[in-house]
Amino acid sequence: MKSTVIAAAAALALVALPGLAQAQSIKDSPELYPGEKALYDAAAKEGLVVSFDTGPTWANWAAQFAAFKRRYPEVEMTYNDLGSAATVVALDKAKNRPQADTAYYFAASAVDAANKGLVADFKPVNFEKLPEVFRHPQGQWFTIHSLTIAFVVNKKLVKNVPESWADLLKPEYKNTVIYLDPRSAGIGQVMTFAMAYGNGGDMDNVQPGIDYIGKLHKAGNVLRVLGTTPYAQFLKGEIPIWIAYENDGLKAKHIDGLGDDVAVVIPKEASAAAPYGISLVKNGPNPNAGKLWLNFTMTEMGQGIFAQGFVRPSVPGVKLPDNVADKLPASPQVKPLDVVKAAAKKAEIDAGYAKAIAN
Incomplete structure (x- = not known):
């Protein structure tokens, strides 16, 4: 049932965002960052990434799922939609036998997860480009977009x-x-x-x-x-x-x-x-697949997919797609x-x- 839901969400995402339909498999295109293919090979051996709190109708996650699956066909994905604070509770309850590979949340909850020792050090691609207030010093959480x-x-x-x-x-x-x-x-x-x-x-x-x-x-x-x-x-x-x-x-x-x-x-x-962050879960079952997923969200491709869903990318210098920029007006009161x-x-x-x- 879960895989059916993901497939349906992915199909809808590709219909809604036709440019993503042209996304290529890693086997047929250049690397998005150095070491991507080696990390994919390791992730393919695990075969699965478990992504907590990335509900498909939120922040364009359905389109991210679709593009990720197209690029990395040997890595399946499953997810849930718990809410930020509830995600930290779930991670804490399962800390002796973690079920998740990654966790996404309002960044204040990410700080909470880091303080409780539930997440691992990991600095994804483009990590150093983020403003300091948008990232944990060791990468236990980092901002991927704001809302x-x-x-x-x-x-x-x-x-x-x-x-x-x-x-x-x-x-x-x-x-x-x-x-x-x-x-x-x-x-x-x-x-x-x-x-x-x-x-x-x-x-x-x-x-x-x-x-x-x-x-x-x-x-x-x-x-x-x-x-x-x-x-x-x-x-x-x-x-x-x-x-x-x-x-x-x-x-x-x-x-x-x-x-x-x-x-x-x-x-x-x-x-x-609000900055929204994501983390690699400490001792998660599929660490390489988790890293592959986190890296993808921080590439130019992944950041552009967020913008297509009308959320503002966190990596400075990412150009908003032309069909989106005029729909996000300047708002000095924010x-x-x-x-x-x-x-x-x-x-x-x-x-x-x-x-x-x-x-």
């Missing part, structure tokens, strides 16, 4: 598109808002920082963001709080306003056929851009997150959130 908090709005269900955090508190948005739980999903943590920025707070003072969540619930404007990405439900027209990342809205608008029925709005007061500070604030956000929604 920006936005309102993703179904205009068929919402008459007036909200433009700001203040707008979202208005009575006309009663029972319309969906978001992911900050206690279990990295995007929920980033959302809280974005709300803090938009209400006078900052990385050192996240309480305004927690207070805002409480106000949103008290106003009756929250329809549901979810644990995993509800992209399919949004496409089906089941979600009026989704506090999500801009890439999900842009993908729904430009790739998955919703067109002008979708508005993607970065709130005018402020928002937050503030980058310091992931180490974000990680240090997680317990405060978790406790504050529980209190805010209980009142």
Whole structure:
């Protein structure tokens, strides 16, 4: 069943992104980086890579799966979609017999995984090009792309598109808002920082963001709080306003056929851009396949695939595809997150959130 799901996701990815259909097998093309073929030979002997938390509808992972499989046909792939914090919990529970080869998460959760000794040193291709705040010194995690908090709005269900955090508190948005739980999903943590920025707070003072969540619930404007990405439900027209990342809205608008029925709005007061990281799991069952997969995401090819999914590449100098650049407008109100500070604030956000929604 899992392989069938992956095959279907891969096929959809290639239809949606036709340029990827021309990706060649490593056997028929030059190396993307020195040593790629030797690493592939070692990975082929393992035959599998287990990739935690890379849900296919998130950040263009389906297209990455498709291109990886086409390039490395003797390495199968399996994945799950747990959420960032839940991924760290799963790694910790299985640390004596790890099941995963790689783990992907909001970078604050990556810091947590490194602090718990769950991930290994590994510096992929292009590692040294990353800004220092985007990587662990020994490569126990590194940023592969960033994502920006936005309102993703179904205009068929919402008459007036909200433009700001203040707008979202208005009575006309009663029972319309969906978001992911900050206690279990990295995007929920980033959302809280974005709300803090938009209400006078900052990385050192996240309480305004927690207070805002409480106000949103008290106003009756929250329809549901979810644990995993509800992209399919949004496409089906089941979600009026989704506090999500801009890439999900842009993908729904430009790739998955919703067109002008979708508005993607970065709130005018402020928002937050979150680095997302990935790691090689310590003592994972298929270390060479894991390294092959991580390297691929950091090559020019892999970084370009992220951009095709409307997420911003982490490696400086990667050119945005022409058909994407004009869909990612400059947004000076967006503030980058310091992931180490974000990680240090997680317990405060978790406790504050529980209190805010209980009142």
